[in-house]
Amino acid sequence: MDEIIRAVRDCPSGALSYAIDGREAREQTDYHNTREPVIEVSKDGPYRISGGIALIDGEGNDEHRNQGASLEHYALCRCGHSQNKPFCSGMHWHVDFHDRQSMKFAFDLWSYADVKQHAGAILERLRNGSMPCDGAWSQERVDVFQRWVDSDLSA
Ligand code: FES
Numbered sequence: 001m002d003e004i005i006r007a008v009r010d011c012p013s014g015a016l017s018y019a020i021d022g023r024e025a026r027e028q029t030d031y032h033n034t035r036e037p038v039i040e041v042s043k044d045g046p047y048r049i050s051g052g053i054a055l056i057d058g059e060g061n062d063e064h065r066n067q068g069a070s071l072e073h074y075a076l077c078r079c080g081h082s083q084n085k086p087f088c089s090g091m092h093w094h095v096d097f098h099d100r101q102s103m104k105f106a107f108d109l110w111s112y113a114d115v116k117q118h119a120g121a122i123l124e125r126l127r128n129g130s131m132p133c134d135g136a137w138s139q140e141r142v143d144v145f146q147r148w149v150d151s152d153l154s155a
Pocket residue numbers: 045046047076077078079080081082083087088089090091092093
């Protein structure tokens with residue numbers, strides 16, 4: 001039983017669950033909701049969310065989850081190819097997603113110096129929706145980037 005709990009707990013997608021006597025045992029796999037809120041950008045994979053960060057849709061409603069899915073941790077698609085958006089469906093493996101190479105023809109997204117050097121052009125493309133390639137950012141996200149540019153691009 002411990003192995004099952006561990007497997008469910010360690011599933012970054014939060015999609016696995018189990019029940020005891022027909023009753024969902026989510027509290028055992030969600031660390032009793034005691035983890036600090038964290039958003040991790042996984043290498044060549046999804047955003048891994050933990051710590052019970054709420055996920056709401058564009059109208060302010062809770063994003064729908066499949067029955068038994070964790071509200072404490074989940075993975076959000078970053079490759080743009082998920083079959084279960086906004087969640088990761090594992091398609092990043094199939095499409096051979098490599099985040100570091102995605103803009104390499106222009107600059108290295110993981111290089112502070114490169115992003116800083118191209119910040120103006122990046123901001124312009126974020127504003128007109130031609131970047132990133134998997135869909136335009138919300139105005140709120142563009143504003144965050146704008147504030148970073150306005151702050152003299154501090155690290
Ligand atoms: S990051 Fe996993 S499907 Fe997109």
